[in-house]
Amino acid sequence: MKTNLEKIFKSQAEASHAWQQDFRLAGLKSFETQGLPTTKQEDWKYTSVKSLAETEFKLFEGAQEEASIKEDTLIQEEHYQLTLVGGIYQPKLSKLEGLPKGVQLLPLSQALQSEGDFLKEHLAKSLDARQRPFVALNEAFLNEGLFLKIEDHVVLDKAIEFCHVALSNGLASMSHPRILISLGKNAQATFIEHYTSVAGTQASWTNVASEFLLAEGSLLHHVRLQEESEANFYLNSSMTTLDQDARFNSFTFDLGAGLNRQEIIASIEAPGAHVALKGLYLARDRQHTDFQTLIHHRKPYGTSQELFKGILSDRAHGVFNGQIIVDPHAQKTASELTNKNLMLSREAEVDTKPLLKIFADDVKCSHGATIGRLDEDQLFYFQSRGIDSHLAKHLLTYAFAAELLSDLPWESLTAPLTRKLKSCLNLKDEVA
């Protein structure tokens, strides 16, 4: 990967504003300085990027193949949609019409032209690339992605779906989408990220970096579904900053990619903000899935709840590294962090480390992690009622996961996500 990076970098069209070109160059320099992470680094201890490093990637060159991509939307209801294929914006697969006043939803390439001042002021201000080589690389290839800006007090009537289709033609390709969302005071929105891929092509690599800026009293519901092909690499770093009384309610559903690594950070920067992070990861075969989460309570009266569940089968490997930090003056913080893993095979592996770093003395925080197998008594109960052990195992696995799908922000999401879960577990639709 490293060998041809500079060449690929130079092959990009020059950015239209000087600051943008500087931004990219700084990203490239930062990446080169940092180098690729190694398993000697604490937060990369269990995740090797060797296979990623050994693959020669190029930027996707939009051939006509995108025409063959059928619209793969997650929700059936009317919604706004912005679609990238191989990292390239697809107006025909997007629905941006009818946006209410006070809402700007644009492909990032357009926003870089028309919203340059705003972007210059906010881009990469919360998500720090200095300890994150892949975020630095994302900066180096700043070009496309999603820009959403909602003015004060605007409540978006429909959900927004960002659909990213990974695609390689010939050589392995990479895509570095960048997302910036800014919610004004008391604004509300539902944002769905959907990562998928076209099967049967070369491996590809999706390297996302996102920043969600939530102003006072705003509310962002967020769902991320990652279901790329098992041949693919998927990296994502997202940073959410919350002003006073803002709320971030996020659910990450991870099914795909051979190597998945997601870093999810939320920073409570004013009193009274609330963060709910939920996640579900299913890994099979030799999939490797790694979640690094951090909720940083910097100010008092913040609350956070985090629940991640993993289901690991075959020779899959899961990593969960969840951190809660409570700063010295972030008194009256209430925080819960839980990670539960269900191991369906003896060869599967999980490394979990929930960690609290509390520097305040008047807080209510708890954390815990479990790693377990299916309960033998429960299986026997099913069998004693005539239900075969195979179906019983799938049902118990489904029951383990279904809790996370029970209170999604957009009701119409429950059905499609439940269907995804059931099809992963080879269960019929009618179940439970």
Add this chain to the structure above:
Amino acid sequence: MMLEIKKLHATVDGKEILKGLNLSIKAGEVHAIMGPNGSGKSTLASVLSGRDGYEVTSGEVLFEGKNLLSLQAEERARAGVFLAFQYPIEIPGVTNSYFMKASLNAIRQARGEPEVDAMDFLNLVKEKMALLKMDPKFLKRAVNEGFSGGEKKRNEVLQMALLEPKLCILDETDSGLDIDSLKIVAEGVNSLRSPDRAMLVITHYKRLLEYIVPDRIHVLQDGRIIHSGTKELADQLEEKGYDWIKEQAA
């Protein structure tokens, strides 16, 4: 003969619990097994229902003349063996309604009967619930999750009523029941007594047998049946304990 147990020896974790147990039950009969703690009552129930962790070292069990021990737990259930658990298992995330419908259809399929659809199932299960004075809201709750002791036992008998097994094994169904629940559960069980169904009622106390009156009572002691009698035996056991039988048997 519905059930024939011949010289059954079984171990748990290498320790022999059943030591040559003999028992025969005809269709239409209700047999009770009584015995002190540790005599092997629940082990017998577990061995019959096919639970893992119980090793039969010798002897045989015939169900309607066929070898029961060679069948998987689910195959035994489909053949018509039902165990009402002493401690019913909680299954969060799976609704009682789904669980019972899946069970009923698995068993109907084994019998060569068509599956019941959602509507027919609902009508059927509600009818059985009325019998056990159960609120239909229990259908929507997760299997046994958060149920009281009495509710769990009623739920067991509800499943029994729904599945219409040939052989019902009730493992300490009276434990943890107040008198009102006991009466309701016993009524439910009694309503299932029929000429082509056999029951094996395992209990520690006489109390249950006042409501579910057995044809035969057996005393299990140290892994063997050491005494059998009619329903009056329960009174003697209540009055004199188990020691006099032990002495008699010795």
